[in-house]
Structure formats: C-alpha cells, structure tokens
Amino acid sequence: MQDVETVMTRDMDDAADAAGPADRRDFSRWFVERFADYWQSTGASPIEGRIAGYLLLDESAGVSAAELASELGASRGSVSTYVRKLIDRGFVTLVRKPRDRTHYYRMDSDVWGRFLETEHTYLEKQRGLATQALAYTDPSGPAYARVRNMRDYMSWIIDNRMLPSEWNRFKSERDERDAPSS
Structure with missing residues (x-):
C-alpha cells in the first residue's frame, strides 16, 4: 500500500506538469526539471536527465561541460560522467570547434x-x-x-x-x- 506522502508528492508532480511554467522565461528550467523527472523514473540519474533535457532545448552549436555544470548547478565531474554515458547510449555527440580545445556537446536533431x-x-x-x-x-x-x-x-x-x-x-x-x- 502506498503511503500518503508518496501519493501527495505524485499528485503535486502531476499538478506541476499540468500547470506548466509560470511564464515564458521559466519554461527552460521547468522543462529541464520535468524531463529529468521522467528520465529518473526509468532508473537513470536526475543529473543525466537534466543534461539531456538541457541539450534537447539548446539552440547553440554545442555546450561545454562548464556551461552545463553552471546552468544545471552540478559539479564538472558529475557532468563529465553523465555526458559520457549519454554519448555511449547515442543521446549526445561530442562537437569540436576549430582552434578550440574545449569539448562541446549537443543532441542530434533526430x-x-x-x-x-x-x-x-x-x-x-x-x-x-x-x-x-x-x-x-x-x-x-x-x-x-x-x-x-x-x-x-x-x-x-x-x-x-x-x-x-x-x-x-x-x-x-x-x-x-x-x-x-x-
């Protein structure tokens, strides 16, 4: 039998999903967190889900590990670990830019x-x-x-x-x- 706290938390999460972000400026953060919640429900790490959600919405030619860490409030080590997992599973690709030694990551369009x-x-x-x-x-x-x-x-x-x-x-x-x- 489920406890009351579990049911209430799930109901609050469902309400947050239905309500959506407060305004357009909050959309990215809201989306990344909702995406991470769904990702985590499959047994994966929430930070891995945040990285995937962030890259899914990113419009640039690639995002550095430092930017991911800063935007997602995660350590560089954690970002590095989970980006490698996402690369291994085909969700993320490594991008190189001319004359730049930094590694950039992006999600394929399909x-x-x-x-x-x-x-x-x-x-x-x-x-x-x-x-x-x-x-x-x-x-x-x-x-x-x-x-x-x-x-x-x-x-x-x-x-x-x-x-x-x-x-x-x-x-x-x-x-x-x-x-x-x-």
Whole structure:
C-alpha cells in the first residue's frame, strides 16, 4: 500500500506538469526539471536527465561541460560522467570547434531515431544472451520459462515491429504535410 506522502508528492508532480511554467522565461528550467523527472523514473540519474533535457532545448552549436555544470548547478565531474554515458547510449555527440580545445556537446536533431537504432541492437544482444542461457537452464524449471520468454519477447519485438522504417516514413509524411506552400 502506498503511503500518503508518496501519493501527495505524485499528485503535486502531476499538478506541476499540468500547470506548466509560470511564464515564458521559466519554461527552460521547468522543462529541464520535468524531463529529468521522467528520465529518473526509468532508473537513470536526475543529473543525466537534466543534461539531456538541457541539450534537447539548446539552440547553440554545442555546450561545454562548464556551461552545463553552471546552468544545471552540478559539479564538472558529475557532468563529465553523465555526458559520457549519454554519448555511449547515442543521446549526445561530442562537437569540436576549430582552434578550440574545449569539448562541446549537443543532441542530434533526430536523437529519438538514433535511440530506435540503439534499441534494436540492444534487443538483438538480449535475444542472443537468452538463447545462450537456455542451453544451461533446466527445461523443467522456472528459470527456463523466464529465459525462454525473454528470448521470445525479444524475437517478437524484432520480428514484428519495424520501428525505424515506420519512424522514417512518419517523418517524411509529416515534413511533406508541414512544408510551406509555394
């Protein structure tokens, strides 16, 4: 059973989401915090979510670790750690500027499409792992059933969902529909 404080906190968070920022000047900070809340709900770090949210809205050619630390109220070490994680997972890219030794970071314009590509690789690896594990589990035991379901779920997702191609088709149709009339 959930305690009253948990329910009240969730209700307050839902109200904050529905209300939105107080005014346009507060939008960026509000968005970054809401994005971090959602990111954290998947088990990730809140600072990682703040970095991703900040870069999602950033209009520049790249943001330095020092700027991220300053804007997000985080240590440079923490920013460095979580930027590397975001790079490894394909959410953030490193940008170099001519005659500048500083590292800059930005989010690709179609980071979610890249996420789908990364997800497909993840599913393939998990399916392979489950296939290997089945050889070492007792076919009459509960572990076998769980691992078989893992393998078959990954196979089902891979075989029945054409997410990257569907996403590209959707973007083409959207861009065609939203293109300015001549």
